[in-house]
Amino acid sequence: MSKPDHNKPDDPPTMHDVDKPATLFAVYLVVLGLAVANIMLSVAGLHNLALPVQLGIGTVQAVLVAWYWMHLRRGDQVVTLSAVTSLFFVFIFYVLVLSDVLTRWRGGL
Amino acid sequence: MSASTHSPVLKHHFDNLEQQHSAERLGMWMFLATEVLFFSGLFVAYTVYRYLYPADFEFASSHLILWIAGLNTGLLITSSLTMTFAIRAAQLGDRPALLRHLLATAALGSAFMGFKAYEYATDVEEKYVPGPMFQAEYDRAVEELTHAPKDHAESHPHNPAWDLAARNLGKTYGDPGFISPQRVQLFLCFYYVMTGIHGIHILVGIGCILWLVQQTYAGKIPPENYSTVEVVSLYWHLVDMIWLFLMPLLYLAGAGMKSH
Numbered sequence: 001m002s003k004p005d006h007n008k009p010d011d012p013p014t015m016h017d018v019d020k021p022a023t024l025f026a027v028y029l030v031v032l033g034l035a036v037a038n039i040m041l042s043v044a045g046l047h048n049l050a051l052p053v054q055l056g057i058g059t060v061q062a063v064l065v066a067w068y069w070m071h072l073r074r075g076d077q078v079v080t081l082s083a084v085t086s087l088f089f090v091f092i093f094y095v096l097v098l099s100d101v102l103t104r105w106r107g108g109l
Numbered sequence: 110m111s112a113s114t115h116s117p118v119l120k121h122h123f124d125n126l127e128q129q130h131s132a133e134r135l136g137m138w139m140f141l142a143t144e145v146l147f148f149s150g151l152f153v154a155y156t157v158y159r160y161l162y163p164a165d166f167e168f169a170s171s172h173l174i175l176w177i178a179g180l181n182t183g184l185l186i187t188s189s190l191t192m193t194f195a196i197r198a199a200q201l202g203d204r205p206a207l208l209r210h211l212l213a214t215a216a217l218g219s220a221f222m223g224f225k226a227y228e229y230a231t232d233v234e235e236k237y238v239p240g241p242m243f244q245a246e247y248d249r250a251v252e253e254l255t256h257a258p259k260d261h262a263e264s265h266p267h268n269p270a271w272d273l274a275a276r277n278l279g280k281t282y283g284d285p286g287f288i289s290p291q292r293v294q295l296f297l298c299f300y301y302v303m304t305g306i307h308g309i310h311i312l313v314g315i316g317c318i319l320w321l322v323q324q325t326y327a328g329k330i331p332p333e334n335y336s337t338v339e340v341v342s343l344y345w346h347l348v349d350m351i352w353l354f355l356m357p358l359l360y361l362a363g364a365g366m367k368s369h
Binding site: 017018019021024025028031032035036038039042043044045046047050051054055057058061062065066069070071075076078079082083085086087089090093094097098101102 | 131134135138139141142143145146149150153156157159160161175179182183186187189190192193194196197200201339342343346347349350353354356357358361362364365
């Protein structure tokens, strides 16, 4: 059996494009495990570390979902650019707002 | 011979399927970028107020139903897995598996909404809704607890307004440990708006998945058209991803204070 020619743009997807079930399950177990860990750590009491730890775990979960399940790992460069650009704007949004709120103790901006 | 004769799923304005799939993916990613910006406004506002009123937000969060949030998180993550398997089935041309995975995803999403509806109903029953409902219950609790004998405080109704009134008993605004009922309601505004908008997104996602089921039945999702499933899956994964941030921000803020 000959290998499918991946160069023809009208061909159906080849096995190269198809996810391996083992990878999908591994990502599932890690994301689910992190969710359970997040809840258990929070119930145990994280005090001042609660917000950074919870959001850190959420970020790792989101990166795994985007990279493996949303196929960013084999996405076009322009797709990656649009994803990163949206995060960049979120970053600017947070920085501008928090730079005001977090400095109000000394008179604000 | 024109490229449009190569495949019945190729739209006339594309040169080939690869270009069509790339355009579809990019279009959805651009839409997802606007969704991220839309939700980030809510996240920023929540962050600011949680920073300003940490104790009030922790108290309010501790009265949400954590087991439902945990269960719903599991349902959504599992639905993302079945959605990814649906793409795989579409790529391999396995129509029964595609239908199975799409229906499983829609069922898991519907179960999420079912538990959410039960949670909202419980909140309403406990008068844990911002506005006159919560405020009137809180004022009544303060009035009764202030004039009741000390041992009567133990027999009050167990809902958030009464718990708050009991906690604030003997304190006034500005005293250490005083939890503001207005700030608790501010948290509840975030809770209902954020989970409500997220719920609307889930309903839209379920609608899109059921449309895919209909298309699959009609034989309109051959392997070379798998990107139709992939585009819907991108939306579904983003909705899942947003929940992965909503859940800790809303439900875990007060998890250390009291488990429901």
